[in-house]
Amino acid sequence: MGRSDQDLTDLPAASPEEEPGAGPGGGTGMSVQRALLVIGAVVVGTVLFLLVFDYLRSPTANRLSVVAVAIVVGVGGVFFLFWTMNKIVDLLPAWFREGLRPYVFVGPALVILGVFLVYPVFNTLLLSFKDGISRDFVGLDNYRFVFTNEDMMRAIRNTAGWLILVPIVAVSIGLMFATLADRLGRGEAAAKSLIFLPMAISFAGASVTWQLIYSYRPQGFGSNIGLLNGIMLGLGQEPVKWLELQPWNNLFLMVIMVWMQTGFAMVVLSAAIKSIPDEIIEAARIDGASEWQVFGRIIVPSILPTIVVVTTYMVINAMKVFDIVFVQPANAEVNGTVVVAERMIRWFFLLDHNGRGAAIAVILFVAVVPVMIWNVRRFREQEAIR
Amino acid sequence: MSVPVPVTGDGGSRAPGETRKGGWFIRVTIIAIVLLWLIPTVGVLITSLRPESLSESSGWWTVLAHPFRTAEWTLENYRLAITGQGFGNAFMNSLAVAIPSTVIPIAIAAFAAYGFAWMEFKGRYVMFITVVGLMVVPLQMALIPILRLFTQGVVLFGYRIVPDLDLNQSFLGIWLAHTGFGIPLATYLLFNYIASLPSSIIESAKIDGADHFTIFWRLIVPLSVPALAAFAIFQFMWVWNDLLVAYVFLGGAGQNRVLTVALRELVGARGENWHLLTAAAFITMALPLAVFFSLQKYFVRGLTAGAVKG
Numbered sequence: 001m002g003r004s005d006q007d008l009t010d011l012p013a014a015s016p017e018e019e020p021g022a023g024p025g026g027g028t029g030m031s032v033q034r035a036l037l038v039i040g041a042v043v044v045g046t047v048l049f050l051l052v053f054d055y056l057r058s059p060t061a062n063r064l065s066v067v068a069v070a071i072v073v074g075v076g077g078v079f080f081l082f083w084t085m086n087k088i089v090d091l092l093p094a095w096f097r098e099g100l101r102p103y104v105f106v107g108p109a110l111v112i113l114g115v116f117l118v119y120p121v122f123n124t125l126l127l128s129f130k131d132g133i134s135r136d137f138v139g140l141d142n143y144r145f146v147f148t149n150e151d152m153m154r155a156i157r158n159t160a161g162w163l164i165l166v167p168i169v170a171v172s173i174g175l176m177f178a179t180l181a182d183r184l185g186r187g188e189a190a191a192k193s194l195i196f197l198p199m200a201i202s203f204a205g206a207s208v209t210w211q212l213i214y215s216y217r218p219q220g221f222g223s224n225i226g227l228l229n230g231i232m233l234g235l236g237q238e239p240v241k242w243l244e245l246q247p248w249n250n251l252f253l254m255v256i257m258v259w260m261q262t263g264f265a266m267v268v269l270s271a272a273i274k275s276i277p278d279e280i281i282e283a284a285r286i287d288g289a290s291e292w293q294v295f296g297r298i299i300v301p302s303i304l305p306t307i308v309v310v311t312t313y314m315v316i317n318a319m320k321v322f323d324i325v326f327v328q329p330a331n332a333e334v335n336g337t338v339v340v341a342e343r344m345i346r347w348f349f350l351l352d353h354n355g356r357g358a359a360i361a362v363i364l365f366v367a368v369v370p371v372m373i374w375n376v377r378r379f380r381e382q383e384a385i386r
Numbered sequence: 387m388s389v390p391v392p393v394t395g396d397g398g399s400r401a402p403g404e405t406r407k408g409g410w411f412i413r414v415t416i417i418a419i420v421l422l423w424l425i426p427t428v429g430v431l432i433t434s435l436r437p438e439s440l441s442e443s444s445g446w447w448t449v450l451a452h453p454f455r456t457a458e459w460t461l462e463n464y465r466l467a468i469t470g471q472g473f474g475n476a477f478m479n480s481l482a483v484a485i486p487s488t489v490i491p492i493a494i495a496a497f498a499a500y501g502f503a504w505m506e507f508k509g510r511y512v513m514f515i516t517v518v519g520l521m522v523v524p525l526q527m528a529l530i531p532i533l534r535l536f537t538q539g540v541v542l543f544g545y546r547i548v549p550d551l552d553l554n555q556s557f558l559g560i561w562l563a564h565t566g567f568g569i570p571l572a573t574y575l576l577f578n579y580i581a582s583l584p585s586s587i588i589e590s591a592k593i594d595g596a597d598h599f600t601i602f603w604r605l606i607v608p609l610s611v612p613a614l615a616a617f618a619i620f621q622f623m624w625v626w627n628d629l630l631v632a633y634v635f636l637g638g639a640g641q642n643r644v645l646t647v648a649l650r651e652l653v654g655a656r657g658e659n660w661h662l663l664t665a666a667a668f669i670t671m672a673l674p675l676a677v678f679f680s681l682q683k684y685f686v687r688g689l690t691a692g693a694v695k696g
Contacts, residue, residue, distance in 0.1 A: 078490045078493045106502060123530075202645075205627070
């Protein structure tokens with residue numbers, strides 16, 4: 001691993017020197033020497049990598065040093081990869097070299113995407129037509145199961161609720177807050193930071209956080225330490241089992257996601273609002289427009305593209321929501337809070353049925369295809385403008 | 387917690403005389419929303435600092451009535467979580483997962499974005515569209531095949547095409563997975579930025595004899611620091627907070643488990659131990675909060691560079 005570090009540091013110094021030699025024709029005596037150097041670096045690098053990965057797996061190694069080595073190797077390795085590939089291409093004949101060079105740059109991304117996204121799409125499709133242990137083909141049985149199973153139907157309904165309500169509420173609050181904060185003057189930055197803060201919290205952490213709000217204990221089994229039930233008791237009411245209160249418990253879980261994502265919407269929308277020229281707004285005010293008219297006729301239309309982008313991002317996020325439901329200690333099936341992505345994980349990893357898990361994944365994918373088509377179209381339009 | 391830094395550089399740059407009618411209304415609304423948003427986090431912080439007996443018997447808000455009674459505060463919960471529940475270990479594992487999983491996808495995506503923006507080759511447009519289009523493939527769809535790839539390799543028509551890579555439960559496996567899932571968005575955002583750099587500087591570097599690698603390394607990377615930093619923060623928070631990928635590729639138990647997984651196990655095993663749960667939850671939040679508050683200037687500037695113009 002020392003190897004890759006060293007390569008990194010002497011890289012900027014080494015490359016300009018080599019420029020004259022790398023011109024058309026190239027040096028002959030020099031290039032043999034360089035070839036040996038590059039091949040040597042590749043061999044040493046590979047051997048070191050293999051040794052290091054054995055070390056990372058050893059169960060007895062000291063944790064701190066394992067972690068330190070892992071970070072250095074992981075970070076250094078990727079730069080070593082590009083450096084080596086570029087050097088190898090330098091060694092090739094000149095007529096071939098420049099045609100291949102772009103693939104040094106885009107090749108790794110394409111390979112990794114091929115393995116981690118393209119291959120899985122086709123593989124999942126195949127698995128969804130096979131049985132629970134992926135041995136025999138069962139035709140459309142898994143899909144039939146998915147669309148007749150009661151929990152699954154409920155999960156589809158719930159997910160539809162998530163991806164309609166969460167983006168609308170989060171974007172609305174974000175837009176309102178951004179507009180108001182823009183006119184706050186002093187303290188604007190601090191206020192925005194505090195709204196954005198939940199973005200930095202994991203879904204797992206957020207779920208613990210919100211249990212302190214929703215927690216319930218029957219009377220006589222300890223005092224209620226959840227904030228909502230504290231308020232109920234303070235008002236002289238009976239405590240409520242918030243997370244078992246169907247169908248409202250779905251809404252209570254959505255509140256958690258709104259709490260986490262509003263900050264993101266607010267920050268992006270706020271930047272868009274600030275990019276509206278002041279003159280336009282001032283002119284409208286001088287013409288006698290009310291603040292509501294300024295908001296509805298000038299601010300919103302001007303930042304509409306940004307609102308659309310943010311909303312789309314939230315819809316995709318809501319469609320994939322899993323953690324918030326999965327980490328709840330209460331049983332999602334009994335409480336009716338199941339969602340599609342959570343069903344998929346449960347069938348695949350906890351109920352051990354590959355086919356059904358894969359079928360649910362395919363349905364998720366089909367649901368986002370329209371978004372993908374829209375995304376590509378939007379990119380084409382942008383390209384046309386460029 | 388640290389002192390909030392301005393979210394945007396130009397915060398409050400509007401002309402004076404701006405806050406005219408409705409000033410108090412705006413102020414009150416903003417303060418109300420901020421307080422509402424803070425309540426859950428404050429609850430966790432307070433509970434994590436109270437002794438078990440108290441956090442079990444009374445709500446955290448009761449502390450507000452007498453905040454200066456020293457018997458009501460303790461750091462014991464953090465000690466218990468870090469040593470007894472293995473959160474110290476899990477914290478280090480999270481670092482070993484999150485740092486390379488942030489750097490690797492950004493490096494690969496930056497090279498690719500440069501290639502797509504400034505190099506001429508066949509199929510450039512189609513490849514770029516494919517990369518960006520993959521942004522919407524749900525992560526959940528990819529987990530199963532990749533897990534099988536890691537544990538079984540690929541067998542097609544009886545021939546073993548890819549050997550059993552034995553990457554499951556390893557750091558390399560999860561780095562690669564996060565890299566695959568992060569590249570589409572990273573390439574998209576970095577392409578927007580890198581393609582908008584003036585072509586004159588790249589042309590003049592070419593005339594001076596610099597090759598693509600040198601241009602990228604000495605010109606593009608330094609110029610793209612805002613965009614790189616913005617995506618780095620985004621990706622770091624994402625990876626650090628991820629439960630799903632870590633749960634699938636590193637497992638729920640074992641020496642490599644990360645913070646979010648450890649927290650999830652703790653919720654499952656001790657659903658009612660608030661003093662431990664809240665301390666553990668705060669340990670998982672500490673680093674992303676610190677990263678966010680120290681680097682948020684870059685975050686906003688870089689993220690909005692592409693999004694707002696569009």
